Amino acid sequence: MARTDRLMRLMDTMRRLPAPVTAARLAEETGVSPRQLYRDIATLRAGGALIDGEAGLGYRLTEDPALPPQSFSRLEIEALHLAMMALGRIGDDDLTDAGAAALARIIATLPERQSQQALHAIMHSFAPQPDRAPPQVDLAAIREACWQEQAIEIDYTDLNGATSTRVIWPLGLSYSERSLLVLAHCRLRMDFRMFHINRITALRQSGESFRPRRVALLRDYRQARREESHLTPPQG
Template sequence: MARTDRLMRLMDTLRRLPAPVTAARLAEETGVSARQLYRDIATLRAGGALIDGAAGLGYSLTEDPALPPQSFSRLEIEALRLAVESLAGIGDQDLVAAGRDALARIVATLPERQARQAMHAITRCFPQTPHRSAPSVDLAPIRAACWDEQALLIEYVDLNGRQTRREIWPLGLSYSDQSLMLLAHCRLRMDYRVFHVNRIAAVRLTGDSFRPRRVALVRDYAQARREHANRGTR
């Protein structure tokens, strides 16, 4: 691999992986020896890259306006365009706008040739006929509760028309062209539940935190789903 490509791959790896990244992981991701990795880190630092850390501690990259702009392959640019355009078929208005703004900022940092490629990508997502009912509640507090691990009090109308009030620990939103769902741990049933967001009539933050349980709850839910699927294939 050419030296320039190797250094670019190292920069991309430092941007992509959660910091701090061990030297062993960086060497594995970039396909070089540990000795070569240390030389490449030194080269990037000499060129102005702000890389904190040391051998045995891990490394983290601090972005700086003086650094060269990040680079993407043509296929990566196509993937980004397709992902953002597909939001119009499955996302809510705030998510669609956020995706377009993020892509515009990414394109603005690309070299001129790649910026032109991003504007004229060959992949397109054709508009879909909307099938999903729009939610009647603001999604902002639901997203905030998921991010901040805060309990929610919701009023929910089930498929039989019964209205109940639930305290839940919201874990994440699931989007498709047919439905918008909220995965949560219901404190009434003390079990996982998936709620249709368009059937949530009201939502309120309670101020109660369930941090740091979200990651473990999502992991346990995913494991239970896998075990259920495995039983079904036997």
């Protein structure tokens, strides 16, 4: 893990867990050795973070100067919690964890009264859990290919049971309670296709870059959707 990402995870963990947090718990949560944890605490302090405590007593993050104070209405706070609940129902695990970390970071910057409101804005969902088959491939690899504009080769089984191998240019992910899709430009069909990620049985990096065509392709896709709003891209 990159040093910056590791330090950010440590800050997020200290915001999220009840203080004081022992070094052993922080090391476990962030996936580092206790020795590395002590070095990271020293690095954060050197960077201006106010962290009270010491080894054997536990640590408390008292101020994070990297984030300015923010203010939200009670309704906005509830909206953030509701968004996180929805994300937990339709997002993948990595995306849900990222959303929870972002929400904890936001709450940490609120004034004390609003921070207490946020902590008590507990809402419950009574809808049934989504029935969605898990991916058979590394979803992070698909997301990274979208970001880096890298073509990937996939083995795919369509809704009729037919199998094929495709090279696709992945453009973005689409989430719902029942399906997780990747919008892509299929190089076999030379057109836009929506692929069910749980039907991708294997994934390989092709080594081909389609940068900087992603933005233009998304623009073309949106234009086609406006012109044919009653249609959806064919399944892969």
